[in-house]
Amino acid sequence: MNPKKINEDISYKSPGKFEETRFEKIHNEIFQNSTIASKIVAKEIALLIRSKQEKNKPCILGLATGSSPIKVYEELVRLHKEEGLSFANVITFNLDEYYPMRKENNLSYFYFMHQHLFNHIDIKPENINIPDGNIPFEDLNRYCVDYEKKIKNSGGLDFQLLGIGRTGHVGFNEPGSHVNSGTRIITLDHITRVDASSDFNSIGNVPKRAITMGVSTILKSKRIVLMAWGKNKADIVKTTIQGDISSEVPATFLQNHINTTFVLDQAAASELTRNKTPWLVKDCIWTPELKNKAIVWLCQKTNKAILKLTDRDYNNNGMSDLLASGSSSYDLNINMFNVLQHTITGWPGGKPNTDDTNRPERANPAKKNVLIFSPHPDDDVISMGGTFSKLIKQGHEVHVVYQTSGNIAVTDDEAIKFAEVCNDFVADEGYKVNFKSIIDFLKNKSENQIDSLEVRKLKGLIRRRESYAAVRHIGLNDENIHFLDMPFYETGQINKKPIGVEDINIVADIIAKIKPHQVFAAGDLADPHGTHEVCLNAIFTALKKLKSEAYMKDCWLWLYRGAWHEWDVHEIDMAVPLSPDEVMLKRHAILHHQSQKDRVVFQGNDTREFWLRAEERNKHTSKLYDDLGLAEYEAIEAFKRFQY
Template structure:
């Protein structure tokens, strides 16, 4: 792990080896295994700065950001305050932005966010906290923004500016078109920014159209800037920002002009940078089997040829001459890679009995496997692997589907009210397990940002549960093999969830220990808008690690599927399960049993398509990629990656 000060750029950054590796890049950046490690390092640098200022009896002026990116930094700063005695009494803070109009009490306000995640837990002086005020009258805003700038100057300027980045390339709320000389001002939010925020506001119609933001010029005057980005969703804009030309269309590119700026990234956010995406275009590579797969698949796509048609010239003209020299000739390379990819394809995801399995992705033995299909939400099972789910059942395996969360947050109030009214008309309050009239009254009188009552959450959970029963029955699963965990971390009644706790992990352990599976399928897609997939996957990792000494775990393989947002790249796929046209239709119908998620998806991220359409398009696209590589042509393919836990 890098030390706290090691992320600062210095002259060694452009030493011979490092410069060759990063010659496409125009901003210093550091890549970490995950956001937790990276956030700790950033927090350490901030803490070091605060202490050094304290030693000199000087204030430390911090520019602070909101959003998901800095949360773990704030958690670490709070920990250092409580456990290590880090004091914030000399800190003066200036936040980047705030929605407009927006009251401080609104739980979507950045005032609320900062106090919830940081200020309520440290000893910063209240008078030293500065957050743009979303309640200032419109006619007074120009003067207010000018005063905000003057206040920063009078404090001595920002010593350390923490930033995130939006998909439009905005920093703060400096949307595309923002000028390099812009100061603090009111701005109209880009549609993409509002779409990305829509899940926090229960729909885009509730997202404010304007915001107050520090300007690009204000940010660039900071003495030190650290921009953080996590996850695959940020990979493309990070590449354009770090490797592209400076342009007001991507305001973050203005940071290329700053002499002391560092981008701190996790591996997913850095994945589109040239040195990671296509390192053979940068310099010599160490040609692992995984990198060979990646490079040859890329070469086929670049030249629009199938694997067996690639020539020596294709390799030489696209930065792979050293690979060609290592392997001898294109013919041998092509045949070997064709066979590797061919062997990932199987119509027997649980293994095929009485068959040589040396070149198959799954074992032949035991013939009938016990299988757990973990589903973070009540519809991820059929969305992500509905066809494979069906095959496993039809091929005689003992399949158990385990829904990790209730999914109640994703049911709209209108949908819940509809079910409540139907239930009330049908059975009446006296026979219902839920006080239906209480639910109806609550929903009819619910005020903005009010947390659902326990009764409402129960109803919304039941809606998702019954949809899951219906979909699983349609797939062919026995009802006794359907399990609902209702993991405690999720049950907050809010979009923001609790951290993963020991009780969550223990629940996962118990179901694994009971079933003793030969196969576990789990969601490996970490790009869902609110991180539920990541928490659910971490719970599975933790549970399986603790259970590893158990003898039955020696025969347990973990397969990861992707959710509704991204698919595995071809070179990452270890098992490709083809679907027939009939199986594609079966999967579609299973997804449509989740009626509460149809038409008005609450947390769809940046893709406006319904989940069944996304899933179908994605599976057909994967099949098309295999076809383009010269392999068999299928209607659709579901993809999986084996993970060694």
Template sequence: MKDNASLAYDVPGKFEETRFEKNHNVIFKSAIEASQNVAQEIAQLIRYKQSSNELCVLGLATGSSPIKVYEELVRMHKEEGLSFSNVITFNLDEYYPMTKENRQSYHYFMHEHLFNHIDIKPENINIPDGTVTLDKLNQYCLDYDKKIMQLGGIDFQLLGIGRTGHVGFNEPGSHINSGTRIITLDHITRIDASSGFNGIANVPKRAITMGVSTILRSKRIVLLAWGQNKADIVKRTIQGDISADVPATFLQNHSNTTFVLDQFAASELTRFKTPWLVGECIWTQELKSKAIIWLCNETKQSILKLTDRDYNNNGMSDLLALEGSSYDLNINMFNVLQHTITGWPGGKPNTDDSNRPERSNPAQKRVILFSPHPDDDVISMGGTFSKLIKQGHDVHVVYQTSGNIAVTDDEALKFAEVGLDFIGDHSNGIDFLSVIEDLKNKTENETDSLEVRKLKGLIRRRESYAATRYIGLKDENTHFLDLPFYETGQIKKNPLGPEDIAIVAEIISKIKPHQVFAAGDLADPHGTHEVCLNAIFAAMKKLKSESYMNDCWLWLYRGAWHEWDIHEIDMAVPLSPDEVLIKRHAILYHQSQKDRVMFQGNDSREFWVRAEDRNKNTAKTYDDLGLAQYEAIEAFKRFDY
């Protein structure tokens, strides 16, 4: 085995050290590919230890980041005969207090994702015990560390990273010499965990965590980070100074640590964000756009005011030399951005469309607006949605999932009681008395009954009809797919399956669209957007040979968490003040998602506020760059499938 990096990462081009980076890191196109590489390294270590008749001591993490690693290890056990008979595991942490049977416990998580599916000996599994009494907890933690040391230390430690920069539950302020102990969780950490607990009030305030010093004594450490949400903290950890304010920076002191990232988590690193500050660049049109917009922000000037000196003083002298003058660069960039702006998202009939983002013909287009949940349509593109209808296009909105998991029990109970008062025991196949009893007697670990899930799905459905009617869409153009992967009754969903893809393909083949709008935001807290987008990609690939698909363009919008960067935008649709109000009112029809948003991620604002702020910020950015001033702008990126 290598001293500083596993053979699994010895791939040219995936790691390019720069003067900004203080941790070895490798970047993959996807979390799946990255996870498979990490699982291969773990398997390689286990087999090496087996060949030497030695125990293999693994430190394991929980959360969403390592799930694909565990899936690959399970696959290798079942299909390749990888045995875990010589493996001893130590988990990083556990909520306190927490019973092993609780679905939110890390004991439950580890058995569900790994231990129940491999041949590890039960006595070789070590997970902090969230039921130890406080008077015995200090000794318990000392014994946890002692057991690790008696086994010769951890051979391989798997880590994730929280938005506070915590590893394990070592929150800001943790000392480099800290051992396993009880700790108070940071408020941000509790917010991030709140969706799994149905609200922050139910998230434990404390946890038992392996300490920083315990982690740093590991012989090999691999930290995983996926997605845009982790990009800022990844940059602070890899490029920042060592500080207890970001405990993950202590890993800079470890000689055998690798950060394994997907391209989204790595996106804020200097070599990706501003590569012209690192070295020579191949100046593609996209990189030119990115650099010039960055330069405007740095100099606080509009595009047409940038000078030769601005380019030379900010690491872009080679671009200036290549193009000849700042004037040429500026005017070309101005035109590129200007041509993204259109008030006709379906194309403007009977006009020259050579410099417009959409085709002018056919004048009336068949349009599918895919919405992962029953509100992403109006949150993300409510203004464009309204314009498409008003401009005479045949618009269909397709809700891919029921969204039932996002309805609180209190909200469902309210509707059940109204239904019982108004109609009686049964309506639309729902036994209201049974639903009320189920909700009132539901325990913290209990999955919703089919009746409760049906009611919650109907709540979301009727809210969607109300919103789309307000915008002007006919009821017959509103479709609900209720994709099977989502219908587990739990936060954890099933993998995307052939049935899901077939359902999506069927609606596309029925409508034969000229335009498809889909959610390209992969930052939602539980991954539903990503699964829904993959279903669309797979369905469109399946239908690609159909003649009508030659005229079908795919436009991606962003959801409630992030907007496209300006250089990524292919179509910018301005909204008037009245259109902003229409969008706001449409969002507010989704009343079950107002005030108490269950899956809001790391943003405490309500969805309508996020949407307005985001759209107004996009408009302001265009204005600051020297383009026309608008009240708000919705943004889209064209995707070649």
């Protein structure tokens, strides 16, 4: 196999040798999504294993953990079970392990690798090498030296699979790691521990140290593939691929490796210059979407409102060909101003008896059936609480659907508090639920023990009742509140089951029952454990299943964001302004979710509480509109229409 190929169908292209990649210093391939990309990576690994088998040689693989390689391992397991791929000749070396960490702990990388790969293939146990997080501290230096020797004596790594952290770490080589570093114990960066805190339920439970292969060890690999998925990785991917080599971003050392490929989904590649501002690196086909994106960028670059842009602004910032196509700056500015002006509406369900030619929503029917999907029990009010309230006040038949129970986001302390209240209340009533057993379970819960069914039920009810309180606050009747408790979510742990037919049918059934004219759904896919993405895909599949139904011809799908990211201005199809009173109404609705206040369990990269994130993002969107020369509002909630 040609080592400079990601598979036999995709030829290697040197970074920087083509106009569009002239800012890039590492070869990368961009795919529509992580599923497609993961299958390509797994295929390359399988080809390598088989080519080594043909030569009767061992195949030495360096393997990674975390969310990035999971789908690669799923595909390798499938290839083993369905296409006869044998791992009998494979020797593996894992990159890292938390320290201290017992192998039996379900958060150990030993557990992870066996759960996702080793338990399902025919690899010999003696060929599996994972750093031991339970080695006595005084023996660590010798252990790390021996780990290095074992890699070297095996013949060196034929292939190294990598992910990348927000600090730019590969393995656990944190900022400051030297290019000549070998396998060693290292102190984890605070950002790395914050990112891991959702797995451990709080940052206080995340180990402060880890054992990791060194940068030098990784760079000796014959072939390196680094995978990155999602918007959260976009900034560090750009820095690594386009920035200068620095020990402050250890992944940049990969620029000096002659056979490295970054495999990215579109979101992770979104900040690369060729994607974010392609007009700076090549001639563009100026689609309406690209034109809108470029003009908004130009306004922000020049700190000018749209109608103040000049020919010189366009010419000096890589957009001269846009002017050369026949449009003057005046025409471009006016057209763009009108595009954004037409996104703004105080009538998110459409304004009755009004010309709707230039409005984002239809005027008819005047009273619409509206279905708001919320992946977790608080996404609705966090991301569109003001719009939610407007739809009710303007007379639409609004229903909210909570797709999952959200039970894993309730802390044990919060659950104990509620259980103790219930226990005191029913102590003399012979109530059928034994709250004392729930309290005892939680107070004696062992490390990483999965909650009992009773505890999960209690935590789910806490979030359910908070949801009732939140939407009652903005005026919704109880009979219009629905809870799906989708089965894929109900595992009692962070890792979920694959979405199944039952999940899809549950979503399709509620759509069929409501027969909506509008569906609102979470298009924010940056939540730490992917629940938003799974829930959105369930909605897409259900809508496709129902597409032939007559009522679906009048059903529009609107996607909201806000819990993790916001739509960029050029992406917005509907901007709903909020008054100061509506901002406060939304804040108080969010605050009804008391179990999520003060200590958000799964807060991701943003340390702010959800009410504050949402409020500041909504105010930031309104400021962007104001800076572009449009009307000034207190806040704006933004939506994108999705053509399904």
